[in-house]
Amino acid sequence: MARTRASDFEEKQHQLLLTAANVFATQGMEKASMSQIASEAGVSKSLLYHYYPSKDALIFAIIEGHLDELDAALEEADDPALPPRERLEKLVMTVLDAYKGADDQHKVQLNAGPALSDEQKAGITKIERRIVKHFSNVLNEIHPQLDTPERPLLMPVTMSLFGMMNWVYMWFRDGGKISREDYARVATTLILEGVKAVR
Numbered sequence: 001m002a003r004t005r006a007s008d009f010e011e012k013q014h015q016l017l018l019t020a021a022n023v024f025a026t027q028g029m030e031k032a033s034m035s036q037i038a039s040e041a042g043v044s045k046s047l048l049y050h051y052y053p054s055k056d057a058l059i060f061a062i063i064e065g066h067l068d069e070l071d072a073a074l075e076e077a078d079d080p081a082l083p084p085r086e087r088l089e090k091l092v093m094t095v096l097d098a099y100k101g102a103d104d105q106h107k108v109q110l111n112a113g114p115a116l117s118d119e120q121k122a123g124i125t126k127i128e129r130r131i132v133k134h135f136s137n138v139l140n141e142i143h144p145q146l147d148t149p150e151r152p153l154l155m156p157v158t159m160s161l162f163g164m165m166n167w168v169y170m171w172f173r174d175g176g177k178i179s180r181e182d183y184a185r186v187a188t189t190l191i192l193e194g195v196k197a198v199r
Contacts, residue, residue, distance in 0.1 A: 021104035066105040
């Protein structure tokens with residue numbers, strides 16, 4: 001007989017994902033084991049498998065949840081009524097805010113490729129494309145010359161912006177002289193002013 005879901009299923013599931021993300025981020029995808037994750041989470045191995053039948057399913061759930069939250073935050077933040085530069089800066093700030101306190105999930109996302117199946121990778125890519133689209137749409141509005149058949153630079157420029165955002169966790173420290181708002185303005189300016197020199 002199948003086990004029924006407990007009333008606190010989602011809360012327990014969320015805590016398991018946070019613990020698992022930390023174990024994967026500190027130990028690495030290959031070294032981390034389901035037994036170790038269960039032990040760190042203070043649950044039995046059988047309970048962990050009840051929620052996630054395999055290590056790759058657990059890794060996928062961490063990344064999918066992280067990206068779904070980011071996509072939802074961007075959807076809410078994206079305001080076409082704003083001037084394009086302000087709209088872009090708000091999107092950049094939304095990403096930097098979403099990354100706050102999510103270093104473990106972010107590291108798992110950046111390093112999980114070999115651990116996922118092709119189907120799982122396709123699911124992640126689908127969400128990532130939605131996220132990237134928010135930014136490419138605004139950049140295209142500001143600099144339509146980036147999207148020409150002769151020199152299709154819209155995606156390289158968009159991904160360059162993501163490069164600046166995605167590696168912030170390596171050096172940024174909250175409470176320092178540079179705030180996330182400061183860096184959102186810096187990243188936006190670097191992209192928009194730099195694009196002007198692209199020929």
